[in-house]
Amino acid sequence: MKNIAVVLAGNGVYDGAEIHEATLTLLAIAQQGAAYQCFAPDVDQAHVVNHISGEEMPETRNVLVEAARIARGNIKALSEYKAADYDAIIFPGGFGAAKNLCTFAFDGLDCKVNPDVEKAIKATVEAEKPVGALCISPAIIAKVLGDVKLTIGQDKGTADALESLGATHVTTTHGEIVVDEKYKVITAPCYMLDATITQIADGASNVVAKMLEMA
Template identity: 90%
Template sequence: MKNIAVVLAGNGVYDGAEIHESTLTLLAIAQQGAAYQCFAPDVDQAHVVNHITGDEMPETRNVMIEAARIARGNIKALSEYKAADYDAIVIPGGFGAAKNLCTFAFDGPDCKVNSDVEKAIKATVEAGKPIGALCISPAIIAKVLGDVKLTIGQDKGTADGIEALGATHVNTTHGEIVVDEKYKVVTSPCYMLDATITQIADGASNAVAKILEMA
């Protein structure tokens, strides 16, 4: 049985991991006959957002503790990730990917990537194993790898920012994936498009299927 590492950026679209994308990724992995282990960096979130009003809240939360809600408590610090123990790594989206895993939401192409995230991506590439990235998380891959082909959907401003990092962006629609054969990177736009939950399921399932094929 193939074993996939899933990196979560917290819990909730505006300040953490997108819950539909995360859960449907886990479901796709299980339905396609593989196992998963959730990881998250053990750091404070960039900020906490009220998901009803969109307002920032005056409190601090930990990315891994929040992500443990999605993982039902079965989560490991990303610093413990070893590429040799897994067949692939997948990063669902949500603003947390661009706020907590890197700072693309704040700094665009000048963003910084969390050190554990960067190490995990580089170790996976060096091991010749696939990487999946959904929604906005391909921005992290672009920052770390540079000359990689990927997609975030059709948003020109975001695509321009990613191409400023040296990546090649491909416009896509619901459920479509883009594959970079050199780095074994699989990306799908998910909620970077105006999408339904069933369309998110399609994107997650198609990405996972390709990742498992490449693993």
């Protein structure tokens, strides 16, 4: 049975992992006969957002602790990740990917990537194992790898930014994936498009299927 590492960025679309993308990724892995282990960096969130009002809240939360809500407690600090122990790694989206895993949401092209995130991506690529990324998570991949083919859907501003980092962007719609054969990177737009939950399921499932094929 193949074993996939799933990296979460917290819990909730505006300040953490996008819960539909995260959960449907886990479902796709299980439905396709593989196992998964959730990971998250053990750091404070960039900020905390009220998901009803959209307003920032005056409190501090930990990314690993919040991500544990999605993983039902079965989660490890990303610093413990070893590429040799897994067949692939995948990053669901949500603003947390661009706020907690890197600072793309705040700093654009000048963003910094969390050291454990960068280490995990590079180790997986060096081991010639697949890397999946949904929604805005391909921004992290572009920052770390540079000359990689990927998609975030149809948002020209974001696509242009990723191409400025050295990436080649491919415009996609619901359920479509883009595969970089050199790095074994598989990406899908998911909620970077105006999508339904069933379309998110299609995107996640297609990425997972390709990852398992390439693993």
